[in-house]
Amino acid sequence: MTGSQFEHALRRILAEQAAWRTQWEDMHPDDTLHVSGETLERSLDELFARLRDNYPFYHPAYAGQMLKPPHPAAMLGYFAAQLINPNNHALDGGPATAQMEKEVVQDIAAMFGYDRHLGHLTSSGTIANLEALWVARELQPGKGIAYSENAHYTHGRMCEVIGARSIVVPAGADGGMDIDALNSIVLSENIGTVVATLGTTGVGALDPLRAIVDLGRARGFRVHADAAYGGFFRLLADADPPAVNREVFAATGDCDSIVVDPHKHGLQPYGCGCVLFRDPSVGTLYAHDSPYTYFTSDDLHLGEISLECSRAGASASALWLTLRCLPLRPDTGLGPVLAACRQAALRWAGLIRTSSILYLLLEPALDIVTFFPAKGVFSASAISALSDRVFRDAMQAESAPVYLSKLRVRTRMLQARYPMVVADSEWTTVLRSTLMKPEHEAFVPELHRRVERFASLAANRDNSGT
Ligand SMILES: *Cc1c(COP(=O)(O)O)cnc(C)c1O
Numbered sequence: 001m002t003g004s005q006f007e008h009a010l011r012r013i014l015a016e017q018a019a020w021r022t023q024w025e026d027m028h029p030d031d032t033l034h035v036s037g038e039t040l041e042r043s044l045d046e047l048f049a050r051l052r053d054n055y056p057f058y059h060p061a062y063a064g065q066m067l068k069p070p071h072p073a074a075m076l077g078y079f080a081a082q083l084i085n086p087n088n089h090a091l092d093g094g095p096a097t098a099q100m101e102k103e104v105v106q107d108i109a110a111m112f113g114y115d116r117h118l119g120h121l122t123s124s125g126t127i128a129n130l131e132a133l134w135v136a137r138e139l140q141p142g143k144g145i146a147y148s149e150n151a152h153y154t155h156g157r158m159c160e161v162i163g164a165r166s167i168v169v170p171a172g173a174d175g176g177m178d179i180d181a182l183n184s185i186v187l188s189e190n191i192g193t194v195v196a197t198l199g200t201t202g203v204g205a206l207d208p209l210r211a212i213v214d215l216g217r218a219r220g221f222r223v224h225a226d227a228a229y230g231g232f233f234r235l236l237a238d239a240d241p242p243a244v245n246r247e248v249f250a251a252t253g254d255c256d257s258i259v260v261d262p263h264k265h266g267l268q269p270y271g272c273g274c275v276l277f278r279d280p281s282v283g284t285l286y287a288h289d290s291p292y293t294y295f296t297s298d299d300l301h302l303g304e305i306s307l308e309c310s311r312a313g314a315s316a317s318a319l320w321l322t323l324r325c326l327p328l329r330p331d332t333g334l335g336p337v338l339a340a341c342r343q344a345a346l347r348w349a350g351l352i353r354t355s356s357i358l359y360l361l362l363e364p365a366l367d368i369v370t371f372f373p374a375k376g377v378f379s380a381s382a383i384s385a386l387s388d389r390v391f392r393d394a395m396q397a398e399s400a401p402v403y404l405s406k407l408r409v410r411t412r413m414l415q416a417r418y419p420m421v422v423a424d425s426e427w428t429t430v431l432r433s434t435l436m437k438p439e440h441e442a443f444v445p446e447l448h449r450r451v452e453r454f455a456s457l458a459a460n461r462d463n464s465g466t
Helices: 003-021 037-051 072-082 095-111 125-139 154-162 179-188 209-219 231-236 246-254 280-285 313-325 334-353 380-396 411-417 440-463
Strands: 118-122 144-148 166-169 191-197 222-226 257-260 273-277 358-360 368-373 405-410 427-434
Touching: 003 072, 072 313, 095 118, 095 231, 095 273, 095 313, 118 125, 118 280, 118 313, 125 144, 125 154, 125 191, 125 222, 125 257, 125 273, 125 280, 144 154, 144 179, 154 166, 166 179, 179 191, 179 209, 191 209, 209 222, 209 246, 231 246, 231 257, 231 334, 334 358, 334 368, 334 440, 358 440, 368 380, 368 440, 380 405, 380 411, 380 427, 380 440, 405 411, 411 427
Parallel strands: 144 166, 144 191, 191 222, 222 257
Antiparallel strands: 118 273, 257 273, 358 368, 368 427, 405 427
């Protein structure tokens, strides 16, 4: 979307808001709410000065954490509804945005292969996962919840919140859950639910969902997919050839519940997670006094199937407008956005493989690239020190900076691919890049050049003893 399209749309939103208000008699904001022009200007100056203390999340040179601005369509959808400020807790809090929420959630459910579902938006992935784990505990009281050692840290915390026993399953060399380890845990422990992560937050690894679902069917545990980060990559799994692991993503429709974060790869501003259940009858678990049929009826009351109460109707409006402009399709809309991010990761991984100073930690499964700099000394501590230095130098460079992130991984992960790494520490700090903007695809050669240069400069400085 161009800047002038955006400005034009903003003006249309303000005009539409004024027109909408003409249905009711004129009113004037109360004097207590008045702010002088001078105060406003001064306050804005202060705000702008403070907001300068940020990293350029919008720019492809920012290749660090999972951060980027929302799509302009999302901002417009948000702003248009925010002027009214509906609350999606209840239908009478905002009929229009509640309906939009049902439509977008239906689109997401269809993307995952659910032919029916119960679900809604949430304020975040954490809350969405909490809800799924709470439902799991209600259905399997007293049984444990298992997740991989690389699962999001909030699963352990949320198990404490709901008073469920949690069991950590070791991960294999690719960062995904070790299915053999899960198998033996299931035989010895009373497991009610297994959380499978599609796109671990650290390295973007995929748990072997197909095998986990099959094991769940044989052993009678539920499967919850935490696809907060990777869920929208489902769109790329049916391409020919598939751009992501098809077997893993094709199993989403067989999971009992799924969480995805539109505020990560769905182009949304923060405040937009989503939880889905395959069996709508879990709606009976939410304390309320309506009969079960209520949940399959068309006038579903979102507040009665949600742990949260008030939620911004504007989030639903933002996602709805975004999906009108960029639908959940493989070849158009969101698909090509994700395909570019995936290509960026593959491209950079290819360049790193030929580098004499950067080493790939893992083959990327999605769009997160993890690597480390090393020269001469291949020990965990030397690699950690050099990663720290490259991270800092790249970010602080006067010109052509690069914003990376750091990740602490078990040294044995490095050794799996590079047996010469000396484990003088159990943990090693490596570098991590989330290439979640389509602009990264074209920028990757430049990113690579810059990072290689920072790595050589830092390594040479080390060797000369300064
Ligand atoms: C980001 C993330 C979460 C947490 O979601 P928030 O929206 O940050 O609360 C949970 N699981 C995974 C895999 C994630 O990537």
